[in-house]
Amino acid sequence: MYVYDEYDQRIVDQRVTQFRGQTERFLAGKLTEAEFLPLRLQNGLYIQRLAPMLRIAVPYGLLSSNKLRKLAHITRVYDKGYAHVSTRQNIQLNWPRLEEVPDILADLASVQMHAIQTSGNCIRNTTTDQYAGVATDELEDPRPYCEIIRQWSTLHPEFAFLPRKFKIAVCGTTEDRAAIYAHDIGVELVANASGEIGCKILAGGGLGRTPVIGAVICEWLDKKHLLTYLEAILRVYNQNGRRDNKFKARIKILVKAMGVDAFREAVEQEWAALKDGPSTLTEQEIERAKSFFTDPPYVALDGDAAGESLRLQGEQDPIFGNWVRRNTLEHRVPGYRIVNVSLKATGFAPGDITDSQLDLVAELADLYSFGEVRTTHQQNLVLADVQADQLYALWQRLQAAGLATPNHGYLTDIICCPGGDYCSLANAKSIPVAEAIQARFDDLDYLYDLGPIELNISGCMNACGHHHIGHIGILGVDKKGQEFYQVCLGGSQAKDASIGKILGPSFSQEDMPGIIERILQTYLDLRDEEETFLDTYRRVGIEPFKERVYAKAD
């Protein structure tokens, strides 16, 4: 994990001091509401429906046990004893008091954390694959590049007041787990014809009101040019992105309006002036960044033997065996497994975690996973480096704390934004819909029979719950002051990314579990043997689903 030196610490500390001053000036009436708003947003502070909400940055989803403990402490002291993992791998507090936010930021800074640029019209937290560094299908670890981008984008003097928010994702794997096609900029580590690894650059992807799949701007870029190239894209966007209409202000609209070729040309033109300048990455800097993401001291293990004893343990305790099958994944190092810690227990808001659970996960990370934890955009946690022969002990502790729901990747592993319960932008509540669906489909055998299904819920067009790219997406809409839900099908965030299609007229909240049931039944009736939901949908199209869902009850 990246460790701050005196420079990083100084920058973050100075930011805390600056924000303390801003808060004081605001409370003293020296900064207007309208002026304080963008300033506090750039420190992650929203004013929500019920209280402020503070979004804490978790750069590319990586946390250490001491950071988790500090978060537990913060939720206890300044909040109501729980936090929320967001779909951007950040951590949100729902009940901080405005006057105390500077103190919270100071506490965070003491463990090398901050809330810089977690909101506002600036470059946001860079995200990546939650299995970076341990995935079996990885070409190169993306985290050093995420850290390089994090530093470059932190308090960038030119890009703090962009037309709109700006999100960058990086991936280095065959399977895209970072949804790079749905970001303002996507960076994929790819090999060129001679086998050298460089960056493929996508731009103009995004969800929200007008979902768009990003276009390839550069097929292969030498890594040393990464920052100057990003800078050129941002410069074109900062100067030309629309500022007259917030719904047309994202870079995707600019790329569409200019056309991909003209946009690329404008970028190349800007880049010509920046290329090979001082921001060109040095070999030394890339190596320095890489040095923070080296392998932990893995023990040499016999992978086959470990797999066999795990199988036997699973036979003796089928509940454990099932959890291993569902919530753990193959690790690139023999004898190790990747563990998903589920934050999707029925009856709890997806992604919520209590202070004592945070402390527990910190302890388990120290005991079993080299003290590191990751947050995922599916709103779960990951212990990435667990020895197979320690899984049983780990599982018992997780199970006792309600963190072992064996639904990873299945229907009830719902991605869900905070919605109308917390968010002032919401059209409708999202958490109760998620909870009702989880309650309706709590039969695990049925879930497993359905196979992998991603169900995503957003409370409004802003699409924080990524509903467009869920296999099943649910969007809260407002119909004459009433909360309704629109359903879309067939979205995907994988490399074959697609945007879901709207099924038809929206439904009431009570109807939602029944509607989902009809959709699932349609799939079960139509699927060919091994087909997943998405396969079937892609083969048969939306019509059969439409017919069944809107059929008059007979």
Added chain:
Amino acid sequence: MPRLIKHGAIVEDDWLPAQEDGAGDAHILTLEQWTQRADKQGLAVQLEPGQAPSPLFDVLQEIPLVAINFPVFTDGRGFSYGRELRERGFAGELRACGHILPDQMTYLRRCGFDAFQLADESRLEEALAGLADFDEYYQASIDQPLPLFRRRG
């Protein structure tokens, strides 16, 4: 006399502000006025958001002052304009004016601005202090052309 921050101090302005009609050589000219002048030597010009600085690039040596207006502080186009002017060798006064906040001073300075004319003069002291909010940065910028990674020990 309007006041502004220049070279780290609050001073009185030697220029008259831009105005639509009857602007003389002592005024800062709008881009339209400036474009119409045949002899541009010694004339100051003000850019608005949406007026990219490229028309100035060929005559940068003749311009003593470029003012960049921020009608609202959230419109960040001027940051790029300032930086582009400096990158192309503009050495005169680069002034940010309008609705700029004390909290933006470091960003502006780093993009090459050396004069700051806040519409709300009562905030000049705060703005002066704002120039010192940060003294270390990651990126290359006009006032520190080397990014931190080239300076780290």
